[in-house]
Amino acid sequence: MQKKITIVNDISGFGRCSVTVALPILSAMGISCGIVPTAILSNHTEYPDYSMLDFTPYMNEYLSKWKKLNLEFDGIYTGFLGSKEQIQIILDMMAQFSFSNRIVDPVMGDHGVIYDSYTEEMCEGMRKLVAQATLITPNVTELCILTNHAYHEDIAISEIENMCQSLASDGPARIVVTGIEKNDTIGNAIYDYGKFEVIYTKKVLPLRPGTGDVFASIVAGSSLHNTNLKDAVQTASDFIRTCLETSKEMDIPINDGVCFEEHLRMLTNLSI
Numbered sequence: 001m002q003k004k005i006t007i008v009n010d011i012s013g014f015g016r017c018s019v020t021v022a023l024p025i026l027s028a029m030g031i032s033c034g035i036v037p038t039a040i041l042s043n044h045t046e047y048p049d050y051s052m053l054d055f056t057p058y059m060n061e062y063l064s065k066w067k068k069l070n071l072e073f074d075g076i077y078t079g080f081l082g083s084k085e086q087i088q089i090i091l092d093m094m095a096q097f098s099f100s101n102r103i104v105d106p107v108m109g110d111h112g113v114i115y116d117s118y119t120e121e122m123c124e125g126m127r128k129l130v131a132q133a134t135l136i137t138p139n140v141t142e143l144c145i146l147t148n149h150a151y152h153e154d155i156a157i158s159e160i161e162n163m164c165q166s167l168a169s170d171g172p173a174r175i176v177v178t179g180i181e182k183n184d185t186i187g188n189a190i191y192d193y194g195k196f197e198v199i200y201t202k203k204v205l206p207l208r209p210g211t212g213d214v215f216a217s218i219v220a221g222s223s224l225h226n227t228n229l230k231d232a233v234q235t236a237s238d239f240i241r242t243c244l245e246t247s248k249e250m251d252i253p254i255n256d257g258v259c260f261e262e263h264l265r266m267l268t269n270l271s272i
């Protein structure tokens with residue numbers, strides 16, 4: 001049976017992030033995707049200027065039609081949210097559609113900085129959403145926000161493990177912490193039902209926006225395919241390293257994100 005996932009994320013018209021990353025990656029992984037847009041942007045917010053239409057007022061009507069169609073999914077995968085009200089809408093969706101895989105990428109910030117559009121109330125709401133997830137993929141900044149831990153450079157691995165344990169105690173049993181920078185390597189920590197380990201890969205500069213979306217999309221697809229979490233993380237980090245090398249060779253502007261199109265075939269046989 002083909003697996004089906006609902007992607008709840010923004011549509012950024014340009015700049016390889018959110019839906020324009022999740023849809024091709026999950027499709028390449030053989031998963032059928034439904035889309036619930038949270039916002040429509042001309043381009044992502046790392047560019048100097050952008051326009052954004054918040055989709056909140058349309059979401060309940062949109063989802064009522066899905067309900068009428070009796071749509072059923074194996075999973076939900078949420079990313080960038082456009083308003084605090086969307087958190088309750090997603091919690092209601094989780095109750096109504098009973099997704100067995102609930103993957104939350106708590107997109108809130110990076111490198112110690114919270115994104116422009118994120119308020120403290122939204123961070124609070126994100127803590128509630130994360131508590132309902134089966135798997136989450138925060139970066140180090142987001143892990144700190146979720147656990148009310150002060151962010152600092154050179155965070156110790158033991159601090160990351162403690163934060164994972166505290167989040168998992170009343171929330172997701174599986175956590176992948178992305179982008180742990182250590183000299184010329186990048187680590188990804190895996191917390192899988194109490195077992196904790198970190199795998200490192202060579203850092204390919206420059207780092208690019210949308211990398212977290214590529215990572216979370218592969219981990220989400222692997223979760224639907226019941227792939228072992230460590231193997232999923234290894235696949236995601238190998239894929240990203242390859243794509244970052246190509247992005248550099250092709251001289252893709254940093255804000256245009258991770259050039260993944262050339263390598264999608266690396267993901268097509270994973271489910272077989």
Ligand code: PXL
Pocket residue numbers: 010012017018041043044045046080107209210211212213
């Ligand atoms: O990649 C995360 C992301 C998602 N959506 C929007 C963003 C960003 C990061 O900048 O701006 C709109």
